[in-house]
Amino acid sequence: MFVVIFRAKVREFDDEYSQTAARMRELAIKEFGCLEFSAVTEGSDEVALSYWPSEEHIRRWRAHPEHRAAQQRGKEKWYASYSVQVAEISRQYSSLK
Template structure:
């Protein structure tokens, strides 16, 4: 985890995996993480996944325009549609403005 500037945007993606196509999913997820990191306004991301396939990815963006540009990136659109068809049984997405941020590590 890393501290992100206040007044930045967090895109919170919560998804339940179907459990099919694991290798293709891992490949696509890695490619999307790499592509997102190359986008203007990208600040980082955090991930968590439970044993039952429920996952959360939070991506951080400098501003709402940067987050929307990522949403509308043609390669991201293709993978999002593939996710809906193959890899996810359900998902939700939330966009929030970061007003405060704290960081700690041992």
Template sequence: MSDHSLAPVAAHEPPYYAAVFTSVRTEDDGGYGETAERMEELVKDIPGYLGMDYARTPGGLAITVGYFRDADAIREWSGHAEHRAAQRRGRAEWYERYTLHIAKVERSHEFERTPGD
């Protein structure tokens, strides 16, 4: 994944959707980084895509949360041909296990510390 700044995706006006992808990778890294960067670029072209947060623990658990305006945007991303090919390769080579949760966000807010807080 690309180097994200230390800022979460901004809160959006609900309702919207979150696709939570949690994974543990295999030792095989061949082509993973390039494919992840390509997916990150492609998803930005999906109408209704709102942003993505990503974190990885030192032990190897990775969590990617993609935010989408509606379920149609998630379906479009899920069915994208290059994304489907990356999913197949992920199951064959890169992931020991993963889970995907789709959730409707009904409440959203944010906080940012300002100087003097």
């Protein structure tokens, strides 16, 4: 399993951002195999984690035209800066009750 870690400095959030983010989450999960997606914002910092079964799933998602358009809009309007990290999860455990 792989995780994509997206970090950003938020310039502006608006209704368009909220709608785009919801659409991207839905598309990633329903059509591209994303296993889980979560995001938090604190002040101007945003961190989003998405979990994927393979790097190929991530590559296809990254190349999707609707996702590319959302990325471009983010660069132009919503984010002052951002970074993306992709990591392979080598071990996982939890305590669920």
